[in-house]
Amino acid sequence: MSLPLFLVPELPAGDRWRLDGPEGHHAANVQRLGAGEALLLSDGRGGLLRATVAAAHKGALDLDLLDRERVAPHDPRITVVQGIAKGERAELAVQLMTELGVDRIVPWQAARSIARWKDAKPVERWRATVREAVKQSRRAWLPEVTDARTTKQLALTGTVLLLHEEASAPLSTVPLAGDITLVVGPEGGIAPEELAAFPDAVPVRLGREILRTSTAGAAALAVLSVRLGRW
Incomplete structure (x- = not known):
């Protein structure tokens, strides 16, 4: 099964990051992702980052940041x-x-x-x-x-x-x-x-x-x- 994707303004740096706000609420409270589960973050501009959930909170997830990928834009558009x-x-x-x-x-x-x-x-x-x-x-x-x-x-x-x-x-x-x-x-x-x-x-x-x-x-x-x- 493909990993769920969440949109963020910028891909975070470092090894650990908290996903909160509307996307964090959806991930933690609606999709109920828990520790050990994987997901994708995207900045909507070709950047993808794979992460796993380190800890789940009400309305937020603490993430371990793993692999990064850059997807080229379509050509032609x-x-x-x-x-x-x-x-x-x-x-x-x-x-x-x-x-x-x-x-x-x-x-x-x-x-x-x-x-x-x-x-x-x-x-x-x-x-x-x-x-x-x-x-x-x-x-x-x-x-x-x-x-x-x-x-x-x-x-x-x-x-x-x-x-x-x-x-x-x-x-x-x-x-x-x-x-x-x-x-x-x-x-x-x-x-x-x-x-x-x-x-x-x-x-x-x-x-x-x-x-x-x-x-x-x-x-x-x-x-x-x-x-x-x-x-």
């Missing part, structure tokens, strides 16, 4: 511009994409997005969802979640792939070069004026079936992970 969806569908999309290796997520206030963000709370929920998915999937890198952007605010770079139900080119066959930006529309799809706003994007499709916005990005990431040799 994959950014997903995710159309903002309503309710739990958006957070499901974020969770799945994080587990499947996305490097950066840009919430997109698309023309046909039903949900309209009026404050910072939704993006903070996306960031919290990313943290939990990183821990669940034992990732060494924490994907960035930017602030929400409108179509005019998007700056798309690298190979830009636009998932569209009327596209003829399969995602499995289009040329890839450099970093990749994948554009996923909201529940209502991508509006015609938005297609015109992305003149350099390559429209692609996953197959005959039409996927929900909550699963399309994850499915596309799986295809790209195979093509890029990540899997």
Whole structure:
């Protein structure tokens, strides 16, 4: 069984360290880790540290620090511009994409997005969802979640792939070069004026079936992970 992972601002130095705060509470009180059990610490920037529990306390663990590892960032990187969806569908999309290796997520206030963000709370929920998915999937890198952007605010770079139900080119066959930006529309799809706003994007499709916005990005990431040799 893989070791549980906890995120910390910085990997500690030395041989002994106390994990406290929210992560310490979760490790000690929720997961009930005890003396002799092993775990991983990550700084979310490629650093991993294996440790064993020396002593358990209420809301904290004393750890013996062991092996350290540095995981290189993905190259090329994959950014997903995710159309903002309503309710739990958006957070499901974020969770799945994080587990499947996305490097950066840009919430997109698309023309046909039903949900309209009026404050910072939704993006903070996306960031919290990313943290939990990183821990669940034992990732060494924490994907960035930017602030929400409108179509005019998007700056798309690298190979830009636009998932569209009327596209003829399969995602499995289009040329890839450099970093990749994948554009996923909201529940209502991508509006015609938005297609015109992305003149350099390559429209692609996953197959005959039409996927929900909550699963399309994850499915596309799986295809790209195979093509890029990540899997």
